[in-house]
Amino acid sequence: MKNTILPNALYSFIVIILVYSFASQLSAQKMNLKPVGRSVGQKKHPFTERLIQAQDDVATRKSGGNYRKLLVILVDFQEDDDPGSTGNGKFVLEADPSYLYSVAAPPHDREYFEANLEAMRYYYLAASAGAYDLEYDVWPKDKTAYTLSHTMAYYNPPDVGSDEFVAKMEEYFKEAFETADIEDPEIDFASYAHYMIIHAGSDWQHDIAGDSPQDIPSFFIRVAEGKQVNVDDGNHQIYHACNVPATISQDFRSEESGGQTIHSGYGALNAVLFHEFGHSLGLVDLYNVRNFSPMVGSFDIMDSGGAGILVDMLENGDLVYLEGAMPALPGAFSRFLLFEEDFKARGLFKEVTDLKPYSRIDLAASSMKQSGSNKPSIIRFQINPDEYYLIENRNLDPDNDGGTAVFGTLEHPDDPSKKRVILYxxxxxxxxxxxxxxxxxxxxSFMDAQGNVKGGGILAWRGNEKVLY
Incomplete structure (x- = not known):
């Protein structure tokens, strides 16, 4: 267990921040936002890419009739007081008065995670232009969690090589679903295409102080033949799952700037949840998986698109930085990967050869909710049999109202006017x-003299099938 206040020198900014106006703590469910120019990063684990031990069969999952269905299991650990991991191995089920902000505040119970999954449903509805409507179930129904046989630290021992790390994560994956199967045999595992573990505590990636190295990382795992989990009396096998924490908030830090106190270390689950589930849908990491450097940056959830920061003001005038609440949409490559056939059928994807030469082309922003006759949002220019360009329009404010707001849900137990989950x-x-x-x-982006957000334009992605896979 830890409760860390970071010194100023340990905090660095590398992406984008939002600030809101005329609202506080997601009061009255709605908050207006304004962007400013800096943000915070997170670590990349050196071994999680090795958890992909087998080729994914997304096409089979898509054709199975249950591609929309996700099973989520909540797991906790043997209780501990280990400084090498965040928390005590159990979900926080009571309001925490020391947690300064409403979004992502405890209690972290099944209702809380269902609200976060509803936020993910809205996100992938947007990413798919309304085509993918997620269905999810969270187990267990009659208790807090499935309790594993060891402490959290056991599953992520310090200073181990990649082989032992992979073995421990495979053990954790196997035990989690076997425990759920034993304790709730009525779960119909075969009716789901996607699986997710949400565990008590925080994740390795958000331990920016480096003082809880035994936090389990967020990851997507796909095991090889022989490592699968046999469930439903051996009639169904689970080969893959997402793994995310109950919270990314840790390493809380306070600093004075210009006579104002700024609190950081707070984070919403939205970005990490949406990113890891993207893998289960068939998306791939778009950062450099060899040295973990950004490649497409903030323009895709599968790179740094989830690392944006909100700035909110507490009732006492202090500021709070909140990570991960407003992840960017998948870029054209990712959306093309998942929804090519649907987008073609609905007129959202066009080959350049489908277009009349020298004619005006209206390219709809991916962030614009279209109604009626669809305009394309992705155009492909085929260069040769292996190479192509995907052209898209990314726009921060497609309705031209000067900005956006967010809508929240799930009341804070100490103040029902404050909401704990940002839905959309x-x-x-x-x-x-x-x-x-x-x-x-x-x-x-930038802001004009009236405070309206301006930014966006044409984004071109170059794909080479010989290199990509």
């Missing part, structure tokens, strides 16, 4: 708070 972006002036697709609001 919504328009400034929409009293009905309908969801929009404006997840790209954190992309690079």
């Amino acid at each position: 972006p919504t328009a400034y002036e929409d009293d009905s708070n309908m969801p929009t697709y404006e997840y790209d609001y954190l992309l690079p």
Whole structure:
């Protein structure tokens, strides 16, 4: 267990921050946002890429009739007081008065995780232009979690090589689903295409102080033949799963700047949840998996698109930085990878040869929610049999209302006017708070003299099938 206050020197900024106006703590469910220019990064684990031990069969999952269905199991550990990991191995089930902010605040129970999964449903509805509507179930139903046989630290021992790390994560994966199968045999594992473990505690990637190295990392695992989990009386095998923590908040830090106190270390689950589930859908990491450097940066959730920061003001005037609440949409390559056939059928994807030469082309922003006749949002220019360009339009404010707002849910136990989960972006002036697709609001931009957000334009992706796979 740890509760760390970081010195100033340990905090570095590397992506984008939002600040909101005229609201506080997601009060009254809706918060208006404005961008400013800096953000925070996170670590990349050196061995998690090795957890992909077999070729994925996304096509089979898509054709199985249950591609929309996700099973989530909550797991905790033997209780401990180990300084090498965050927390005590158990979910935080009571409000924590020391947690300064409403978003992502405890209690972290099944209702809380269901609200986060609902946020993920809205995100992938936007990414798919309404085509992919996630269905999810969270187990167990009659208790807090499935308790594993060891402490968290056992599954991620310090200073081990990649082979032992992989073996421990495979053991953790296997025990989690075997325990769920034994304790709740009524779960129909075969009815799901996707699986996720949410564990008590935080994750390795957000231990920026480096003082809880035995936190389990967030990852996607796909095991080889012989390592699968046999469930449903041996009639079904689980080969893959996402793994995410109950919270990414840790290493809380306070500093004075310009006479104002700034609190950091707080984070929403949205980005890590959406990123890891993207792998289960068939997306791939777009950062450099050899040296962990950004490659497409903030323009895709599968690189740094989830690392944006919100800035909010507490009632006492202090500021709080919140990571991960507003991840960017998948870029054209990722959306093409997942939704090519659907986008073609609906007119959202066009080959350049489909277009009339020298004619005007209206390319819809991926963040624009279209109605009626669809305009294309991706155009492919085939260069040769292996190479092509994907052209898309990324726009921070496609409805031209000067910005965006976010809509929240799940009341804070100490103040029902404050909400704990950000569900989706919504328009400034929409009293009905309908969801929009404006997840790209954190992309690079500037503000005009009236405070309206300006930014966006044409983004070209070059693909080479010989290199990609």
